[in-house]
Amino acid sequence: MRTYFHVDMDAFFVSVEELYDPSLRGKPVVVGGRPDERGVVSAASYAARKFGVHSAMPLRTAYKLCPQATFVDGHPERYREYSHKVYEVLHAFSPLVEMASIDEAYLDMAGTERLYGPPLRAAHLLHNRMKESTRLNCSIGIAQSRLVAKISSDQAKPNGVLWVIPGQESAFLAPLDVRKVPGVGKVTERNLHALGIRKVGDLARLDEAFLEQRFGKWGMALAGKSRGLDAGGWFDTEIGEDEGPKSISHEHTYSEDTADVAQLESTLARLCEMVGRRLREHNLHARTIQLKLRYSDFSTITRAHSVARGTQLDTELFEEIRDLFRSNWKSGAAVRLLGVQASGWAEGDEQLSLMGEERHERWKQTLAAADRLRDKFGESAVSLAASLRGGFRERTHENPAGLPGKKK
DNA sequence: TCTGGGGTCCTAGGACCC
DNA sequence: TCTGGGGTCCTAGGACCC
Numbered sequence: 126m127r128t129y130f131h132v133d134m135d136a137f138f139v140s141v142e143e144l145y146d147p148s149l150r151g152k153p154v155v156v157g158g159r160p161d162e163r164g165v166v167s168a169a170s171y172a173a174r175k176f177g178v179h180s181a182m183p184l185r186t187a188y189k190l191c192p193q194a195t196f197v198d199g200h201p202e203r204y205r206e207y208s209h210k211v212y213e214v215l216h217a218f219s220p221l222v223e224m225a226s227i228d229e230a231y232l233d234m235a236g237t238e239r240l241y242g243p244p245l246r247a248a249h250l251l252h253n254r255m256k257e258s259t260r261l262n263c264s265i266g267i268a269q270s271r272l273v274a275k276i277s278s279d280q281a282k283p284n285g286v287l288w289v290i291p292g293q294e295s296a297f298l299a300p301l302d303v304r305k306v307p308g309v310g311k312v313t314e315r316n317l318h319a320l321g322i323r324k325v326g327d328l329a330r331l332d333e334a335f336l337e338q339r340f341g342k343w344g345m346a347l348a349g350k351s352r353g354l355d356a357g358g359w360f361d362t363e364i365g366e367d368e369g370p371k372s373i374s375h376e377h378t379y380s381e382d383t384a385d386v387a388q389l390e391s392t393l394a395r396l397c398e399m400v401g402r403r404l405r406e407h408n409l410h411a412r413t414i415q416l417k418l419r420y421s422d423f424s425t426i427t428r429a430h431s432v433a434r435g436t437q438l439d440t441e442l443f444e445e446i447r448d449l450f451r452s453n454w455k456s457g458a459a460v461r462l463l464g465v466q467a468s469g470w471a472e473g474d475e476q477l478s479l480m481g482e483e484r485h486e487r488w489k490q491t492l493a494a495a496d497r498l499r500d501k502f503g504e505s506a507v508s509l510a511a512s513l514r515g516g517f518r519e520r521t522h523e524n525p526a527g528l529p530g531k532k533k
Numbered sequence: 534t535c536t537g538g539g540g541t542c543c544t545a546g547g548a549c550c551c
Numbered sequence: 552t553c554t555g556g557g558g559t560c561c562t563a564g565g566a567c568c569c
Contacts, residue, residue: 137569163537166537181536182536184537186534186535186536187534189534227569229569308568311567313567376537376538413562415562423536425564427563
């Protein structure tokens with residue numbers, strides 16, 4: 126028999142911001158940006174949630190609901206730092222830890238009984254340690270499956286511990302809304318409601334074959350989930366396996382839509398630099414490059430191209446992206462968002478770029494130097510994008526290593 | 534209600550191969 | 552002359568998660 130903990134930090138981004146500015150404590154706080162900006166709520170304090178504010182809500186809407194809230198920008202570095210602290214606490218507690226996102230983790234508690242005693246006692250011990258070490262609150266769900274542990278940590282919020290005793294899974298799940306099942310979002314919820322299915326119990330009573338016929342592979346997984354089983358999807362892999370990223374992407378939404386080619390291509394160059402940099406950090410070479418384009422009316426297209434050999438070089442990424450952009454952008458149409466994604470890692474020999482080996486080496490050294498400068502002086506220290514407005518073509522021709530030329 | 538950014542997984546069709 | 556059956560790779564879109 127297995128015992129899993131799901132540890133979920135309470136209002137994580139808000140709580141971290143409160144550590145930096147204690148005057149925020151207890152107040153309605155919205156993390157994500159200023160109330161008049163294009164963007165959505167990343168996190169809302171419990172005081173703000175009372176007004177109906179929740180994450181993913183447009184900032185402007187949040188402002189209408191709760192104008193007295195303090196709106197703060199997000200600080201990803203701070204969250205990464207605290208996420209690491211959280212991980213340290215968890216890893217010291219049990220070696221089998223898997224961070225599921227920046228603010229939540231699964232622990233496999235197999236064989237820890239002698240050390241910590243029964244599950245509830247162990248969870249309270251961990252709960253206290255988390256608070257002492259990080260000054261942050263968390264909620265802990267305990268169950269025989271990861272799925273039920275996750276749902277029970279949600280039910281335990283805020284700042285609580287909840288153990289679903291083995292054998293009680295179905296009884297625990299039955300009265301909950303189907304939306305509580307991870308993987309059931311707006312659309313699936315609507316589809317289930319249309320069939321008269323509102324509670325997890327309604328789902329569990331249904332015939333598996335019916336669900337499969339109606340929802341395909343998903344239906345099968347759904348049938349298992351309604352009974353608390355880790356079947357299908359994300360819950361299949363063992364805890365502790367870290368396989369590295371499958372894709373790396375960056376995107377940008379303009380504060381005002383634009384149809385200015387120079388501006389658009391300069392943004393693409395910057396996004397390519399950011400993607401390239403992360404590829405080099407992970408020592409990955411991407412074979413597939415994807416452009417994402419969103420117009421003013423929010424209609425969105427993606428266009429991808431795969432090459433035989435992978436790349437991690439800004440300019441090679443940019444050449445692919447620029448071609449995709451030029452052949453797919455409805456010329457003159459105002460653009461809301463641009464995105465660049467790299468995926469399909471090449472391995473071994475395939476990692477050699479299209480360039481000759483020697484030039485390739487020089488390029489890598491140049492980029493490594495640029496990466497170091499960025500570490501020191503920030504993202505804008507060195508830029509291909511900044512040099513673009515003057516005409517990228519000419520520049521690349523006469524100076525293939527044009528990258529390090531510009532300093533701001 | 535005028536809708537971020539970074540990810541994962543699934544589906545489905547077409548190309549291509551044997 | 553009435554139309555195989557896999558398998559794999561690529562591409563596009565969409566649901567979902569935090």
